[in-house]
Amino acid sequence: MSHKINFEFQEKAIKARDKKASLGKDIDLSSYRSEGSGSPLQIAPEDIAAEDKHRMLSAGVMLDDLSQRSGTFIQKDNTPIHHTASQEGIEVMATSEALKKYDWLEEYLWKAVQVDADKYTAHVELNNADGYFIRALPGKKSVFPVQACLYLAKSKLIQDVHNIIIAEEGSELHIITGCAVAKGREPGLHLGVSEFYIKKGAKVTFSMIHSWSPEVEVRPRTGAILEEDAQFMSNYVIMRPVHSLQSYPSARCAGKNATARFNSILVATPGSHIDTGSKVILEGEGSKTEVISRAITTGGTIIARGYIEGAKPDVKGHLECSGLILGDNGGIIHAIPELKGSIAGVDLSHEAAVGKIAEEEVEYLMARGLTREEATAAIVRGFLNVDIVGLPAELNAELKKAIEESEGELF
Numbered sequence: 001m002s003h004k005i006n007f008e009f010q011e012k013a014i015k016a017r018d019k020k021a022s023l024g025k026d027i028d029l030s031s032y033r034s035e036g037s038g039s040p041l042q043i044a045p046e047d048i049a050a051e052d053k054h055r056m057l058s059a060g061v062m063l064d065d066l067s068q069r070s071g072t073f074i075q076k077d078n079t080p081i082h083h084t085a086s087q088e089g090i091e092v093m094a095t096s097e098a099l100k101k102y103d104w105l106e107e108y109l110w111k112a113v114q115v116d117a118d119k120y121t122a123h124v125e126l127n128n129a130d131g132y133f134i135r136a137l138p139g140k141k142s143v144f145p146v147q148a149c150l151y152l153a154k155s156k157l158i159q160d161v162h163n164i165i166i167a168e169e170g171s172e173l174h175i176i177t178g179c180a181v182a183k184g185r186e187p188g189l190h191l192g193v194s195e196f197y198i199k200k201g202a203k204v205t206f207s208m209i210h211s212w213s214p215e216v217e218v219r220p221r222t223g224a225i226l227e228e229d230a231q232f233m234s235n236y237v238i239m240r241p242v243h244s245l246q247s248y249p250s251a252r253c254a255g256k257n258a259t260a261r262f263n264s265i266l267v268a269t270p271g272s273h274i275d276t277g278s279k280v281i282l283e284g285e286g287s288k289t290e291v292i293s294r295a296i297t298t299g300g301t302i303i304a305r306g307y308i309e310g311a312k313p314d315v316k317g318h319l320e321c322s323g324l325i326l327g328d329n330g331g332i333i334h335a336i337p338e339l340k341g342s343i344a345g346v347d348l349s350h351e352a353a354v355g356k357i358a359e360e361e362v363e364y365l366m367a368r369g370l371t372r373e374e375a376t377a378a379i380v381r382g383f384l385n386v387d388i389v390g391l392p393a394e395l396n397a398e399l400k401k402a403i404e405e406s407e408g409e410l411f
Contacts, residue, residue, distance in 0.1 A: 277305025
């Protein structure tokens with residue numbers, strides 16, 4: 001990758017690499033293999049193994065029919081293996097290729113996510129991580145979603161990823177990212193940095209579907225910077241087993257009337273530890289945010305965090321976390337909502353609830369002919385309703401399909 005770091009920067013990153021992560025379980029990076037990214041390849045989707053395509057499909061990535069996609073990117077381990085863009089004004093390529101093509105791109109790196117945030121971000125930088133570059137040119141709107149797949153195939157490997165997403169002024173981007181692993185019980189570590197830059201009047205919807213395995217550790221680091229009248233909607237779904245996930249995406253509403261929304265669907269199966277949340281800083285006058293999470297544990301642990309800070313008058317923010325504990329496997333849900341107002345005129349609120357399915361609801365449905373299992377499933381589906389305000393109908397349908405296909409982990 002063409003991005004270079006000076007000595008002071010490198011020293012800072014090395015120190016960060018040795019710090020413990022700020023949230024949740026720390027990981028010994030030396031217990032995994034590091035492998036540099038190879039030169040980007042261009043493999044046709046039809047030449048990807050059927051088993052790999054099936055695993056990618058479990059994370060919402062469709063490779064057999066690209067007619068409903070404005071672009072596609074695939075990275076296997078640390079090497080981009082495919083990228084295409086099928087719509088004028090929408091760019092999709094490897095980050096390394098974008099850095100060679102655009103001199104100005106260097107100025108964007110590590111502005112939305114700090115390189116010394118923790119040892120995981122430092123590892124991504126020091127290993128020259130590749131990833132995807134997705135950009136909508138000024139005024140251009142993606143007709144269909146752009147899809148990206150980050151695929152971990154090798155056992156005991158650290159997958160380093162650095163993604164850059166830019167929505168230029170007045171543009172619109174819809175992105176679906178699917179993360180998946182090739183082998184069901186093999187250990188691995190995914191380190192993914194994603195930086196979003198949403199310009200004046202632009203809109204980005206970003207839907208991420210994780211389909212990992214019980215032995216994989218996941219450490220995404222995401223940041224977004226929103227200019228005036230910009231909109232950012234992040235939808236996150238994880239319903240399959242993972243050993244541990246630690247994620248705390250942040251959005252800075254820097255411009256006037258900017259809007260950020262985070263929606264999360266979380267399921268922790270036995271043995272899974274999920275520590276996730278969202279952080280929003282409302283710096284622009286009239287900016288607003290909504291952070292919503294639906295959490296279910298069938299025996300695993302979920303820590304659902306949320307933080308909203310109001311720093312300008314007339315900003316609005318709301319946090320909501322609802323959790324269900326199913327079965328008798330000792331699952332835990334810990335909701336941690338935080339609000340901070342630093343000036344008069346802010347309007348911030350939160351609500352959180354953790355409980356179980358009400359027996360009277362189950363009995364009501366059983367009285368109408370459903371079995372107990374069918375009644376429970378119907379209630380859970382309603383709880384995980386993803387009719388998200390502002391989400392295009394096609395994306396909403398794809399999220400629902402992903403949830404339905406993952407129900408086998410619950411029932």
